[in-house]
Amino acid sequence: MTTAIAAHAAVTKSAFGTTPDGTAVDLYTLKSDAVEARIMTYGARIVSINTADRDGKMGDVVLGYSALDGYLGDATTYFGAVVGRYGNRIANGSFKIDGQEYHVPVNNNGQSLHGGIVGFDKLVWQAHPIAGGVEMTLVSKDGDQGYPGTLTAHVRYSLHHNALRIDYSVSTDKTTVVNLTNHTYFNLAGGGTVLGHEMTLLSDHYTPVNKVLIPTGELPSVEGTPFDFRKATLIGARIEQDNDQLKIAGGYDHNWVLRGANGEVKTAARVYEPASGRVLTVTTTEPGVQFYSGNFLDGTKFGKAGESHEKRSGFCLETQHYPDSPNEPSFPTTLLKPGETRHSMTTFTFSTHAK
Ligand code: BGC
Numbered sequence: 001m002t003t004a005i006a007a008h009a010a011v012t013k014s015a016f017g018t019t020p021d022g023t024a025v026d027l028y029t030l031k032s033d034a035v036e037a038r039i040m041t042y043g044a045r046i047v048s049i050n051t052a053d054r055d056g057k058m059g060d061v062v063l064g065y066s067a068l069d070g071y072l073g074d075a076t077t078y079f080g081a082v083v084g085r086y087g088n089r090i091a092n093g094s095f096k097i098d099g100q101e102y103h104v105p106v107n108n109n110g111q112s113l114h115g116g117i118v119g120f121d122k123l124v125w126q127a128h129p130i131a132g133g134v135e136m137t138l139v140s141k142d143g144d145q146g147y148p149g150t151l152t153a154h155v156r157y158s159l160h161h162n163a164l165r166i167d168y169s170v171s172t173d174k175t176t177v178v179n180l181t182n183h184t185y186f187n188l189a190g191g192g193t194v195l196g197h198e199m200t201l202l203s204d205h206y207t208p209v210n211k212v213l214i215p216t217g218e219l220p221s222v223e224g225t226p227f228d229f230r231k232a233t234l235i236g237a238r239i240e241q242d243n244d245q246l247k248i249a250g251g252y253d254h255n256w257v258l259r260g261a262n263g264e265v266k267t268a269a270r271v272y273e274p275a276s277g278r279v280l281t282v283t284t285t286e287p288g289v290q291f292y293s294g295n296f297l298d299g300t301k302f303g304k305a306g307e308s309h310e311k312r313s314g315f316c317l318e319t320q321h322y323p324d325s326p327n328e329p330s331f332p333t334t335l336l337k338p339g340e341t342r343h344s345m346t347t348f349t350f351s352t353h354a355k
């Protein structure tokens with residue numbers, strides 16, 4: 001099936017295997033004049049993004065596996081996935097809504113990470129083609145992983161020339177907490193570590209963490225710290241510095257506070273890879289971005305072309321509400337009430353820069 005709509009990317013659908021319970025997984029290929037992106041229904045995951053380098057040579061700039069089995073056998077990296085209900089961490093897997101305490105699975109150092117044991121990354125989403133893309137839908141039942149309320153999530157991926165846009169919308173029938181993001185690992189060189197990528201983060205403050213990576217609640221300035229990426233700086237330039245925050249996380253694995261209001265579109269990050277000339281620009285309506293430098297990749301898993309997923313061979317820019325917001329009243333709220341629909345938007349735009 002091919003749906004070609006003027007001014008939009010062409011969209012094709014193919015089979016991508018079945019899960020152990022026999023559910024079919026589909027793969028949607030979005031192709032514009034500049035980019036080809038493949039997205040599957042298992043975890044609503046980005047499987048590949050092919051973009052040109054400065055010489056026009058196409059290459060895949062995201063980490064992943066060649067077949068569904070790789071994804072099914074990997075519970076911890078979240079390659080390409082939409083993570084939810086709550087992307088990132090909730091302290092001790094507990095929070096209160098209207099005085100009632102809820103418990104969600106603790107799957108990371110006594111904390112809840114990325115929605116629990118069977119988060120949205122491990123479920124097969126319903127999908128249908130839209131103009132230039134695909135809409136994925138998931139209905140998570142009241143009590144799923146301990147979260148209150150039946151949550152309906154729509155995630156629309158659409159390709160517009162060199163920009164992949166992700167639109168999220170969520171609604172619930174009972175007050176709940178939600179924080180959806182996309183967990184793609186990028187490597188603009190198409191291989192090796194990402195330490196030689198130049199990172200710019202349009203952010204003046206970040207959320208430092210305690211020993212189990214839960215924010216302390218403070219929002220210090222990045223000034224004079226290895227967290228200052230206001231000017232383009234190599235990811236590897238300061239990552240081994242003697243800094244408590246870098247040591248706790250084994251590198252960068254923190255939330256940066258974005259400029260501008262929650263809900264307003266702003267540029268979050270710009271990443272330049274000097275050898276290929278590729279540039280990734282990230283815009284979002286979210287108030288924060290988790291820059292994770294792939295510190296926990298350990299080289300034991302092998303990618304699409306048999307390459308090992310080495311430590312720091314990919315970085316994530318997870319546009320989001322701040323981690324542990326349900327327990328931190330001073331952070332922008334992640335509460336969602338019945339009758340509301342919350343929208344958010346993130347774009348990944350690919351370009352190149354001359355030498
Ligand atoms: C977290 C990391 C975690 C990784 C899982 C990131 O979003 O911030 O701490 O290890 O996801 O692969």
